[in-house]
Amino acid sequence: MPYVNIRITREGVTAEQKQALIEGATELLVRVLNKNPATTFVIIDEVETDNWGVAGQNVTSLRRKAKS
Amino acid sequence: MPYVNIRITREGVTAEQKQALIEGATELLVRVLNKNPATTFVIIDEVETDNWGVAGQNVTSLRRKAKS
């Protein structure tokens, strides 16, 4: 009965991509630990780029610099 | 000083229902562990059905199948 929480920045991820994450994470737990998929939860949190920081800077700024 | 995090799918839960969850979780911690309600936090996260997977499928699909 695993619980997988995937946190990513909210940057246009599609429902298909999110479904692929759900499938992939579930298969991973089945393959490696023989877990029952029926009680495997995968929850994806999409976080605004203003709310995610790396190296002391928010991702909004990091993306802007990467483009310029 | 407990911290309770309740994660549910975002499917029209009302403010009254959320208040009932907050009250119920707080009372549970007081009753079972004699915790001080003044420093008991309850945080409810409502998660889009596209972002919650069970058995390798997102809840959007599961709800659609349940209806058909």
Place this chain on the structure above:
Amino acid sequence: MPYVNIRITREGVTAEQKQALIEGATELLVRVLNKNPATTFVIIDEVETDNWGVAGQNVTSLRRKAKS
């Protein structure tokens, strides 16, 4: 399919008390939101008192002051 995470300090909570928390949280989700208990997860995290702070002080210190 709710997920409930209860975080408390590690201070001698018994298996019976933890079972009471699991039952109570599950019943709460069934009662308030009509959730299916079979896919309701409750996870209890017990945190060392050195690792939990309130008001800028760890709980180890707060307990010591409360006793003296």
Place this chain on the structure above:
Amino acid sequence: MPYVNIRITREGVTAEQKQALIEGATELLVRVLNKNPATTFVIIDEVETDNWGVAGQNVTSLRRKAKS
């Protein structure tokens, strides 16, 4: 490679304040534990006041009472 998750109520926090939290939390980990800022994550979750409870009441009610 620390991970810091700051959960606050959604009450008009600005992008500048969120950036200050990101910087401050990163500096804290560098100063106290000599962590590498390049792999220090800070994620801020803003939670609706209906979804956050203290002392068995949601913060929406608590704010209303504080004003009256």
Place this chain on the structure above:
Amino acid sequence: MPYVNIRITREGVTAEQKQALIEGATELLVRVLNKNPATTFVIIDEVETDNWGVAGQNVTSLRRKAKS
């Protein structure tokens, strides 16, 4: 810069299995969302079976019943 948190019961998972989860989750984020592995975190939490409940019962009890 994704963050993946895998929560499982503490039931003799080996370091090799945990490494397989770390690799698999990282590859999943690279494959589906083209994320940079260098800033992809995977954290595994192993939870005592007394502290994990499903269907209102702790996993310690569920395992015992499954055996008998």
Place this chain on the structure above:
Amino acid sequence: MPYVNIRITREGVTAEQKQALIEGATELLVRVLNKNPATTFVIIDEVETDNWGVAGQNVTSLRRKAKS
């Protein structure tokens, strides 16, 4: 009433360092958002190096390579 969760690897962090993290995180929330320290929680999770992955490798391996 903020909640701050700091997750770090378990590598000999002292109670004094943990207290410094608790104080620093509390002061940060007071300074930036004028939060009440009395209802500011800081919880530190120390994670085994086998259970934390970056770039697809667990931290146990990364530390060994850094030394050699």
